[in-house]
Amino acid sequence: MSLDTLYTAETPEGIALSLRPAGVVPRVLAYMVDLGVRLGVYLAVSMVAIPFGGMGRGLLLVTYFLLEWFYPVVFELMRAGATPGKRMFGLQVVMDSGLPVTPAASITRNLLRAADFFPFLYAFGLVSMLLRRDFKRLGDLAGGTLVVYRETVALHGELPAAPATAPARALAPREQAAIVAWAGRASRLTPARLDELAVLARSITPAGEAEREGDATRQLLGVAQWLVGHRRGGNR
Amino acid sequence: MTPLLFEAQNAPLWKELESALDRAENKRPPKQRDKTATKVKPVPLDGARLAELYRRSCEHLALAQARAYPIHLTQRLESLTQRAHRLIYRHHDYGLGRLKQLVLVDFPQSVRAHRWYLLAATLLFVVPMLAVGWATWRDPGFILHLADAQQAQEFDGMYDENARAFGRTRDASTDWQMFGFYVMHNIGIGFQCFAGGLFAGIGSVFFLVFNGVQIGGVAGYLTARGHSENFYSFVATHGAFELTAIVLSGAAGLRLGYALLAPGRRTRLEALKHAAGDAITVIYGVIGMLVAAAAVEAFWSSARWLEPAVKYGAGALCWVLVIAYLGWQGRPLPRSGASDAG
Numbered sequence: 194m195s196l197d198t199l200y201t202a203e204t205p206e207g208i209a210l211s212l213r214p215a216g217v218v219p220r221v222l223a224y225m226v227d228l229g230v231r232l233g234v235y236l237a238v239s240m241v242a243i244p245f246g247g248m249g250r251g252l253l254l255v256t257y258f259l260l261e262w263f264y265p266v267v268f269e270l271m272r273a274g275a276t277p278g279k280r281m282f283g284l285q286v287v288m289d290s291g292l293p294v295t296p297a298a299s300i301t302r303n304l305l306r307a308a309d310f311f312p313f314l315y316a317f318g319l320v321s322m323l324l325r326r327d328f329k330r331l332g333d334l335a336g337g338t339l340v341v342y343r344e345t346v347a348l349h350g351e352l353p354a355a356p357a358t359a360p361a362r363a364l365a366p367r368e369q370a371a372i373v374a375w376a377g378r379a380s381r382l383t384p385a386r387l388d389e390l391a392v393l394a395r396s397i398t399p400a401g402e403a404e405r406e407g408d409a410t411r412q413l414l415g416v417a418q419w420l421v422g423h424r425r426g427g428n429r
Numbered sequence: 430m431t432p433l434l435f436e437a438q439n440a441p442l443w444k445e446l447e448s449a450l451d452r453a454e455n456k457r458p459p460k461q462r463d464k465t466a467t468k469v470k471p472v473p474l475d476g477a478r479l480a481e482l483y484r485r486s487c488e489h490l491a492l493a494q495a496r497a498y499p500i501h502l503t504q505r506l507e508s509l510t511q512r513a514h515r516l517i518y519r520h521h522d523y524g525l526g527r528l529k530q531l532v533l534v535d536f537p538q539s540v541r542a543h544r545w546y547l548l549a550a551t552l553l554f555v556v557p558m559l560a561v562g563w564a565t566w567r568d569p570g571f572i573l574h575l576a577d578a579q580q581a582q583e584f585d586g587m588y589d590e591n592a593r594a595f596g597r598t599r600d601a602s603t604d605w606q607m608f609g610f611y612v613m614h615n616i617g618i619g620f621q622c623f624a625g626g627l628f629a630g631i632g633s634v635f636f637l638v639f640n641g642v643q644i645g646g647v648a649g650y651l652t653a654r655g656h657s658e659n660f661y662s663f664v665a666t667h668g669a670f671e672l673t674a675i676v677l678s679g680a681a682g683l684r685l686g687y688a689l690l691a692p693g694r695r696t697r698l699e700a701l702k703h704a705a706g707d708a709i710t711v712i713y714g715v716i717g718m719l720v721a722a723a724a725v726e727a728f729w730s731s732a733r734w735l736e737p738a739v740k741y742g743a744g745a746l747c748w749v750l751v752i753a754y755l756g757w758q759g760r761p762l763p764r765s766g767a768s769d770a771g
Contacts, residue, residue, distance in 0.1 A: 204487070207487070207491070208510060210507070210510070210511050211507065246603065247604070247605050248606070251607070251608050251610070252609060254606070254609025254613045255608075255609045257613055258609075258612050258616060261613075262617075290518075292515055295520050297706060300712070301706075301709050304620050304624060304712065305623075305705075306624070307620055308627040335705035347501070349500040349501045350501055351501060366497060370497035373432075373497070373498075373499050377501055421433050422433030422434055423433065
């Protein structure tokens with residue numbers, strides 16, 4: 194668990210929401226994409242504006258200013274909570290309470306980009322991100338924001354069907370949880386690996402012949418089914 | 430209770446919450462099915478029911494976690510509660526009313542709440558400005574410590590009697606272009622003054638002193654060279670907004686720095702977060718003031734056809750207005766204060 198970079202935020206109801214902060218690499222890539230988008234917008238505006246002489250050039254400078262400082266703010270305050278680059282990499286800016294980002298926090302984190310950029314190429318921001326488990330840059334620290342992955346990964350699925358069998362002995366809650374979790378990962382592990390793990394739990398499954406490959410798996414799946422509440426042979 | 434029974438008993442409730450969330454989250458873009466939407470009015474979302482469903486799901490999640498139910502079940506509940514949490518606790522008061530409140534009350538109030546930082550920032554800005562201004566006025570050659578000879582010549586050119594418009598080099602063109610330049614350049618300086626505060630305030634101190642020295646040097650030099658009327662009539666009006674805004678953003682930066690150095694009874698990070706939340710209100714106002722300054726500087730200050738006396742008059746008026754606004758706007762009415770006390 195300590196290897197994980199999960200970030201938990203507690204709600205007023207006393208439950209813990211887990212957020213997955215995004216690390217340096219996807220955020221740098223997202224920044225690159227955004228840089229491209231900003232450059233594209235700037236070029237497009239300049240093509241339209243330059244023929245208008247002084248007024249056009251003034252408009253261009255204002256565009257540059259807005260793209261530089263407020264491009265991320267505008268997109269973060271929209272429903273997706275992410276600039277196009279972040280959206281492309283499945284990222285999202287949220288408050289560190291798990292809520293959608295507020296205007297004040299978004300402006301704070303984006304104005305303080307100037308500090309993150311210091312002394313060159315986001316050096317301070319990168320150092321800050323690398324030193325912290327939640328990958329906050331300086332602007333995130335002051336704004337109380339967090340860049341997270343929007344989707345959660347589903348490592349566990351429904352338990353595969355198997356005839357329910359009672360375990361050979363009474364199981365402690367931790368053992369029960371381990372077996373059910375093992376069964377939940379059945380769809381993501383290779384059958385060989387699944388079997389390898391099941392063999393370790395031979396003492397739990399009812400004594401019997403387990404000569405053929407897969408027997409141990411089938412029996413332990415049965416125990417798992419029994420643990421989640423199935424009683425009379427796989428009724429599902 | 431087995432997980433299976435738990436799921437069977439509570440699944441209808443989760444389904445209901447899920448569909449309510451779907452509806453609430455997709456309410457915003459209803460354009461796709463306009464024709465059907467006009468006929469079948471969707472039932473309005475019942476907030477009380479949603480809150481109840483949310484609390485029940487929180488309860489279920491806590492139970493599922495405590496009883497180590499299968500992880501796919503816990504995860505389903507987690508994502509449900511997370512969505513509902515976002516929906517229920519989001520802030521949604523960013524309309525024009527909020528802006529009005531900001532301009533009329535919050536910004537001046539938060540400036541006054543930062544008055545000691547403001548005093549420090551003002552001193553950091555004004556003292557070097559006056560000192561260097563005095564030095565360059567005594568000896569115009571002092572400007573060469575701050576700028577090279579070519580730049581000094583440019584300063585001369587910007588304000589001499591033949592200048593087409595004040596405050597810009599000869600090749601720079603129209604008012605609009607200068608407006609764009611001032612927006613980009615000056616607001617950038619303001620933001621730097623603020624962001625520099627994150628380095629224990631050192632950055633803010635640096636930018637305040639640096640800008641004070643620069644401005645003082647140029648002012649002293651131009652005064653000594655005999656361009657004082659052109660120069661002071663140029664800066665009088667927009668200076669009211671621009672100099673104040675730079676000092677304000679420096680003060681906001683100092684607030685951040687002080688929170689890091691002396692966090693009080695919070696952790697340093699908490700203190701920083703708290704300070705940033707307060708200081709950002711000042712920055713909102715700074716942005717507005719710097720945009721106003723850029724407009725005034727580009728379209729009014731540089732105009733040659735206005736008499737200096739008019740510009741001085743407008744400048745004085747702006748200074749009085751800005752100081753009065755920051756000093757008194759948004760204070761509670763004396764009468765309501767008395768009734769509160771009584």
